[in-house]
Amino acid sequence: MIGRLRGTLILKAPPALMVEVGGVGYELDAPMSTFYDLPDLGREVVLFTHYAVKEDSVALYGFLTERERRLFRDVQKVTGIGAKIALAILSGVSVDDFARLVSTSDVTALTRIPGIGKKTAERIVVELRDRAAELGGAGSPMAKGQPIPADPQSEAVVALQQLGYKPAEAAKMAKDAFAAGDTAEAVIRKALKASLRT
Numbered sequence: 191m192i193g194r195l196r197g198t199l200i201l202k203a204p205p206a207l208m209v210e211v212g213g214v215g216y217e218l219d220a221p222m223s224t225f226y227d228l229p230d231l232g233r234e235v236v237l238f239t240h241y242a243v244k245e246d247s248v249a250l251y252g253f254l255t256e257r258e259r260r261l262f263r264d265v266q267k268v269t270g271i272g273a274k275i276a277l278a279i280l281s282g283v284s285v286d287d288f289a290r291l292v293s294t295s296d297v298t299a300l301t302r303i304p305g306i307g308k309k310t311a312e313r314i315v316v317e318l319r320d321r322a323a324e325l326g327g328a329g330s331p332m333a334k335g336q337p338i339p340a341d342p343q344s345e346a347v348v349a350l351q352q353l354g355y356k357p358a359e360a361a362k363m364a365k366d367a368f369a370a371g372d373t374a375e376a377v378i379r380k381a382l383k384a385s386l387r388t
Contacts, residue, residue: 192216192241192250199235202228204349204378205277207252209235218252219273221262221280222349222382226375227254242273249273257285268310268317275305278353282382293322302386304354345374350381 195218197211205219207228218239229235237252238259251273253259262276279288282303291299292315300311343364350360367380 192239194236194238195252196234196236199229199231199233202231204345204374205281205352209237209252216250218250219277220252221258221277222353222375222378223258223280223284224252224254226379251277253280255285261285261288264318264321265314268314270310270313274354275303275310278304279306281353281378282386289322292318295319299386342372342374342377343368346377346381349374349378 195209195211195216197209197216199207200210200215201208202225204222204225206217207220207225208215208217210216218237220237224237237254238256239253240251240259240262242249242251251259251262253262258280262273262280265271265276265279266273283291290296295315297308297311297315300306300314301308306314346364346368347357347360350363351357355363363381363385364377367377367384372380
C-alpha cells in the first residue's frame with residue numbers, strides 16, 4: 191500500500207501529475223482541488239495517496255490533504271460512484287461545500303457536478319447525510335497518449351473534458367472563464383465555480 195509520497199514535482203497536466211521519488215517517477219491522478227495548490231515544477235511536494243487495484247488496472251491518486259483523500263474514499267462507498275466521479279466531486283466543490291450540500295440535501299447543486307445525475311445525487315444524500323459533519327470535519331490525457339496543449343485555455347479545455355464535460359461544453363466554459371494572464375488552474379477554477387452557479 192502506498193499511502194504518502196514526498197518527492198519532486200516533475201509534471202502537471204490536469205488531472206495527471208508525476209512525482210519523482212528516489213529516481214522513480216510516480217504517475218498519479220489528482221482532483222483540481224489539489225492542482226490549485228501544487229508548487230511549481232521542480233519543487234518538493236508531499237501527497238497523501240490512494241492506491242487502487244482492479245482486475246484489469248492499477249491506479250494511484252494524489253491529494254494535498256488527508257481530508258480530500260478521506261472524502262475521495264468515502265464517496266466511493268456510495269452505490270454507483272467510482273474514482274472518476276469522486277475526482278469530479280473534489281474538482282467541483284471543496285470538502286466543506288460538499289458536506290454542506292449533503293447535510294442540506296441539496297440534490298440540485300450536486301447534479302451540477304459532472305457525472306452525477308439526480309438518482310446518484312439522491313443516493314449520496316441518503317447514504318452520507320448522517321456523516322456530513324464528519325466529512326466536513328477533520329484517466330488522464332497523458333495516459334491516453336493525448337498531447338497536452340501549451341496554452342492555459344486549451345489545457346483547461348482538456349482538463350474539463352477529463353472531468354466529464356462534453357468537448358463543446360468544456361470549450362465554452364474555458365472561453366467564458368479565461369482572462370489574459372490566467373494560468374490553466376485559474377481558468378479551470380473559475381469555469382467550475384461558474385458552472386455551479388448556473
